[in-house]
Amino acid sequence: MATGSLWEKLPSMASISHEKKSLFLVLAPCLILFIVISSFVKSVSRKRQIRALGGFAPRVHSWAPFELDLLVTATKHLINNTFFEWTHKLLTRPGHTIEFNIFGRRILFTDAAENIKTIMATNFSVWPKGHHMHAIWEVALGDSIFTTDGEEWLASKALLRPYVAKARPNDLEETEIDFQELKKHLMKPEAHDVYDLADRYQLDVVTRIFLGHSAGSLPATKQEFRVAMEKVFDWNTKRILLGPFGTKVPMGIVAAGPLKIVNEYVASFVDRVKAMSPSDIEAIPENEQNLVHGLIRNGKDPKSIRDQLLAVLTAAKDPSAISIGWNLFELARNPEVAAKLQEEILSVVGSYSIPPTAAQLNELTYAKCIMRESLRVYASLGYNIRTCSADTTLPVGGGVNGQEPVGVLANTQCVYSTLGLQRRKDVWGEDAESWRPERWLNYKPATWDYIPFNHGPRVCMGRNFGQQQILYVLVRIYQEFGRIELVSPKEQQIRVELNTKMAHKCMCKFHPRERSEVEKTGI
Numbered sequence: 001m002a003t004g005s006l007w008e009k010l011p012s013m014a015s016i017s018h019e020k021k022s023l024f025l026v027l028a029p030c031l032i033l034f035i036v037i038s039s040f041v042k043s044v045s046r047k048r049q050i051r052a053l054g055g056f057a058p059r060v061h062s063w064a065p066f067e068l069d070l071l072v073t074a075t076k077h078l079i080n081n082t083f084f085e086w087t088h089k090l091l092t093r094p095g096h097t098i099e100f101n102i103f104g105r106r107i108l109f110t111d112a113a114e115n116i117k118t119i120m121a122t123n124f125s126v127w128p129k130g131h132h133m134h135a136i137w138e139v140a141l142g143d144s145i146f147t148t149d150g151e152e153w154l155a156s157k158a159l160l161r162p163y164v165a166k167a168r169p170n171d172l173e174e175t176e177i178d179f180q181e182l183k184k185h186l187m188k189p190e191a192h193d194v195y196d197l198a199d200r201y202q203l204d205v206v207t208r209i210f211l212g213h214s215a216g217s218l219p220a221t222k223q224e225f226r227v228a229m230e231k232v233f234d235w236n237t238k239r240i241l242l243g244p245f246g247t248k249v250p251m252g253i254v255a256a257g258p259l260k261i262v263n264e265y266v267a268s269f270v271d272r273v274k275a276m277s278p279s280d281i282e283a284i285p286e287n288e289q290n291l292v293h294g295l296i297r298n299g300k301d302p303k304s305i306r307d308q309l310l311a312v313l314t315a316a317k318d319p320s321a322i323s324i325g326w327n328l329f330e331l332a333r334n335p336e337v338a339a340k341l342q343e344e345i346l347s348v349v350g351s352y353s354i355p356p357t358a359a360q361l362n363e364l365t366y367a368k369c370i371m372r373e374s375l376r377v378y379a380s381l382g383y384n385i386r387t388c389s390a391d392t393t394l395p396v397g398g399g400v401n402g403q404e405p406v407g408v409l410a411n412t413q414c415v416y417s418t419l420g421l422q423r424r425k426d427v428w429g430e431d432a433e434s435w436r437p438e439r440w441l442n443y444k445p446a447t448w449d450y451i452p453f454n455h456g457p458r459v460c461m462g463r464n465f466g467q468q469q470i471l472y473v474l475v476r477i478y479q480e481f482g483r484i485e486l487v488s489p490k491e492q493q494i495r496v497e498l499n500t501k502m503a504h505k506c507m508c509k510f511h512p513r514e515r516s517e518v519e520k521t522g523i
């Protein structure tokens with residue numbers, strides 16, 4: 001009986017699956033048609049909304065679906081260290097703004113001062129760093145000043161300002177301790193990778209001054225923390241390139257080892273101070289308290305302390321070290337500039353054997369020209385990204401002549417190139433790409449044409465400290481050494497990561513000033 005009924009049912013089951021098949025054959029094309037039509041309608045309505053706000057910037061030509069060819073091209077340029085040249089050429093057009101549409105998402109790219117000013121200052125509240133960048137950077141820099149917006153960012157700012165924004169009377173004395181370690185390396189006759197040494201030197205200075213204890217990376221043979229941090233940043237650059245899918249890369253797995261090293265390293269600084277009782281900290285005179293003391297006194301939890309310390313460490317060490325590296329590279333290539341710097345040191349400091357004071361550093365007009373020119377041609381944070389939180393406009397880049405506004409819908413990302421702006425020929429003249437400190441002797445750029453430290457509410461908090469550090473090390477090196485010899489390579493490229501840094505090891509020999517020269521001049 002049971003078997004019979006099964007056989008009886010079979011034809012009807014076959015007819016059901018046949019019916020389902022026919023239904024599927026009718027519904028599938030309808031569904032596809034619906035998706036095509038609705039995305040077409042959506043795209044038309046988005047275009048209309050954008051046009052109502054302003055217009056479009058020129059779109060970069062692409063032939064592949066989702067503009068994947070552009071993603072491949074961008075990756076290739078990043079690998080070959082030609083990303084800056086590629087984007088700079090694309091942006092050299094009226095309005096200095098372009099757009100991509102990668103993975104169906106519109107991304108604006110600009111090096112127009114008017115647009116950058118709008119993002120950083122005039123319309124600051126509409127252009128936060130945004131949730132996506134927070135999600136990308138959270139694993140490395142937590143909920144710190146660099147990764148947050150609004151109230152959270154303001155709270156970090158208030159917390160850090162007393163320690164980061166002001167100079168301490170003994171900053172240079174403390175710095176000199178690490179300079180002596182640097183000098184030990186430079187005295188050796190072999191060629192040195194200047195960026196590697198500058199980075200170690202700045203790590204030691206920054207940890208000594210802000211965290212109360214030098215990392216001692218110059219005398220050390222192993223560089224675990226720096227290597228781990230590089231790896232974490234490298235993964236994050238890849239995640240940014242993957243656009244909306246970037247946050248799907250599990251940092252906890254791909255960068256587990258480096259993250260563990262970084263966390264343990266920062267914890268070691270906190271533990272050192274935590275061993276002190278609150279009354280011990282209170283007993284330290286206020287102007288001698290460092291950032292770790294401040295964070296503990298404010299009752300911050302261990303994660304919060306870790307996040308803020310790592311952010312300050314990154315903010316303070318990387319851009320200064322990058323800039324010191326570029327300055328030394330160019331000074332080695334331009335001995336006539338180095339000779340003028342040495343003359344100035346002698347006339348202002350009066351001696352090659354006494355370290356300069358903060359007031360003397362301030363008087364070094366030509367040294368400042370050198371520093372400013374390096375920050376122009378090699379801005380350490382050459383690119384930055386913001387995501388708008390509401391429908392808005394950028395003042396230029398739209399229309400045929402590029403002078404009309406660009407409409408921007410909420411959640412659109414805009415990448416702005418400080419490096420591009422600071423190398424624009426129509427702003428800086430035909431020699432914009434050349435490193436020429438003399439240009440600063442009689443020239444003051446418009447506020448928004450030169451922004452190595454950013455402007456507006458998110459201006460760099462440590463800009464005075466950073467500039468003092470660059471000037472100090474240049475003066476000390478040229479007090480101790482007569483000549484820097486660039487061994488290799490004679491030309492450099494720019495590598496784009498979180499920062500924009502030297503792509504190749506810059507190998508230099510440092511020749512101590514001749515003893516006879518010292519005896520001759522008596523200074």
Ligand code: HEM
Pocket residue numbers: 145146157160164312315316317319320323380381384451452453454457458459460461462463465466467
């Ligand atoms: C040559 C050296 C330096 C350069 C070129 C530089 C550049 C910058 C730039 C461009 C920003 C804006 C980043 C953004 O909006 O995403 C920034 C932010 C910041 N910098 Fe610097 N910086 C330097 C040195 C320092 C130093 C030495 C410190 C600490 C002592 C420091 C602390 C900060 C902090 C805390 C911020 C975050 C400000 C905020 O978001 O409100 N910087 N810096």
